Amino acid sequence: MTDEPTCACAPFDGIMAGNLAERPGFLIRRLHQIHVALFAEECAAFNVTPVQYSIMSVVLAQPGRDQNELTQEVGVDRATLANVVARLEKRALIRRERTPSDRRLKRVYLTEAGAALLDQMAEPARRAHLRTVEALAGRERTAFLRSLTRLVVAGNAYGRAPLRMS
């Protein structure tokens, strides 16, 4: 914990009143809101949220994972994941099966409708992610994403939804 002036970033000009803008957590929350809004705008036709899309992406790449394994891939608490997956199942985008060999597990698969929707969403979703960081020019964007990744890796253990670091 360094002791320099907390987060000296000199926000921009005088833009953004108050001191909230100097708090990293505040800025991160706002950027998350912005991304969700962009994703909703790009994917309005599909009625699918970013987390739903993340889960379906992982299920496409790794069909038959159980819910506990999915939490570690998506970075979502198991109670939350169960909720989201239940909603996707109700819409017949995914399918769940109890495993006979271990009756505690529920393995998750995409339905054909789910796979088709995922395919249609690929481009809009990509645009949403891109637009979120579009204001940064090439080199600055690369540096930002590298730092962002570093922070996510470094803080992965905090909270109830750590990612599995392969």
Place this chain on the structure above:
Amino acid sequence: MTDEPTCACAPFDGIMAGNLAERPGFLIRRLHQIHVALFAEECAAFNVTPVQYSIMSVVLAQPGRDQNELTQEVGVDRATLANVVARLEKRALIRRERTPSDRRLKRVYLTEAGAALLDQMAEPARRAHLRTVEALAGRERTAFLRSLTRLVVAGNAYGRAPLRMS
């Protein structure tokens, strides 16, 4: 909208399975989760969330603002703000008054208990924000926060909770 490979950041090593780690929105969501967990850890004794703390901070600096003005300072939708403020009022940390001159407005003030709590939380909250970006060394941290601010400013108009840019 540039057309370079979506968000070429080459995440780290091979760490973080799957392609989720290359999606800015995914990383931002995770970092937000991490900050909330750190804030909860540092401020466990106070039972106050980051958003509650943000609101109380603004009310301390600008007492007597109405709820609509607060949404523009805190970057929270008016329905959400009403919920949070109602909870803080139930705990007697803030107080609301209808304005006689304009009976639509509710002006918000801190109670003494609220001001005292805010004072006690200053250090823990500062530590939570600091720890969120602690993994970045001096110069990289500064650059990250500058880029983060840039993105928040650039995307401010999206969603239902834009900040007032003074």
Place this chain on the structure above:
DNA sequence: CGCATATCGTCAGTATGCTGACTGTTAACG
């Protein structure tokens, strides 16, 4: 075998965050 322990999914409860609709109040305009 039998008991303790661990694990997986679920549930209730709570908080943030959004949408769309609604009430009450104010302001604007003909």
Place this chain on the structure above:
DNA sequence: CGTTAACAGTCAGCATACTGACGATATGCG
């Protein structure tokens, strides 16, 4: 003056996100 617009706050409903508890199942060890 009166009708219409706009605005502030609230409400219902839904989605993410977490906590703590629970039941069902599996595994370990004596």
